[in-house]
Amino acid sequence: MISSIGPPVTVATALLVYFGWARSDAQARAMGLDVSLFGYSVQDYALRSIRSLFFPLVSLLIAGLAWLAVDGWVRGQMEPGRRGPLMARLSAAATVGGTALAGGCWLLAVVLPRGAFLAVPFLMAAGVLLAEWGVRLHRLTLGQPPRTSGRLVLQHRALEATFVFTLVTVLLFWGVSDFAQVVGRGLAADVQAQLASLPRADVYSHADLSIGAPGVAQNRLGTASAPVYKYTGLHLLVVSGGRFFLLPDGWTLARGTVVVLPDNDDVRVEFGNR
Structure with a gap:
């Protein structure tokens, strides 16, 4: 056997x-x-x-x-x-x-x-x-x-x-x-x-992450002494190995940037349908 x-x-x-x-x-x-x-x-x-x-x-x-x-x-x-x-x-x-x-x-x-x-x-x-x-x-x-x-x-x-x-x-x-x-x-x-069908990901951080990928918008919230930075225009690809892998709007295989963020308390990510 x-x-x-x-x-x-x-x-x-x-x-x-x-x-x-x-x-x-x-x-x-x-x-x-x-x-x-x-x-x-x-x-x-x-x-x-x-x-x-x-x-x-x-x-x-x-x-x-x-x-x-x-x-x-x-x-x-x-x-x-x-x-x-x-x-x-x-x-x-x-x-x-x-x-x-x-x-x-x-x-x-x-x-x-x-x-x-x-x-x-x-x-x-x-x-x-x-x-x-x-x-x-x-x-x-x-x-x-x-x-x-x-x-x-x-x-x-x-x-x-x-x-x-x-x-x-x-x-x-x-x-x-x-x-x-x-x-x-x-x-x-x-x-x-099918990029538009991937979950929407809004990123919040107290530090300026300086995400410069095309299609990503940065909004400054909070106060001058305690700023909060919000990044929109991202979609979740996968969460693995303690990291978020995000794709910006308009991402393509030929000319695209994958945003990688650590999955810890320094950033907060909100997911949604669109």
Whole structure:
């Protein structure tokens, strides 16, 4: 049970965290920031990735169920007395086709590293698994190895399975990284398009914060001896790592400033719809 359930759960958790980091990093870079400024925790990265990972995870699970159905049918055709040339051709086709698919995707990624399709790492992983499946079908058609070499064969196959599992895991991380960057850049563009819908943030401080971002207005309140400075024209992006990240009116990806304020008693922030 541990060997069957542990590794998939570990890989899924690592994919969630890595996807959340890659997505947040791409979004921060598109906004002219570094993801380390936000101070996200591992839990934050995992939670931020769940919504965006539904599509790739569901697609992988559907593909896994389809593979199980095909594999079950093929094994049913390999019952005693029903093995024939069809199984040999199927195993050969799966091995050659999977190898060609993986090799072609790798060649495409080497020749066109920036122009490679988003699905290249996932197709490469599918090719590796298809080739491995064809090899296993071929072994089933041959029958069991002699007892004298059974232990060495088991060790060799265990090592082979480890390499295949590691390779597919690395390819999944590669594919998830590319997909996360696309999602992150899309989220940054959504922030620009939906800036007016973000919560309004009015900042109050006894000290002059000298916020010089375009679109921010300063009003002096209170008395001469105890002044209060109010800043309007800001919208809340996120609160993380003990900081407020605010965007001024008219902020854009090309020419925009992100205002970062500490979340402490020196400033007071009021939020509203508009």
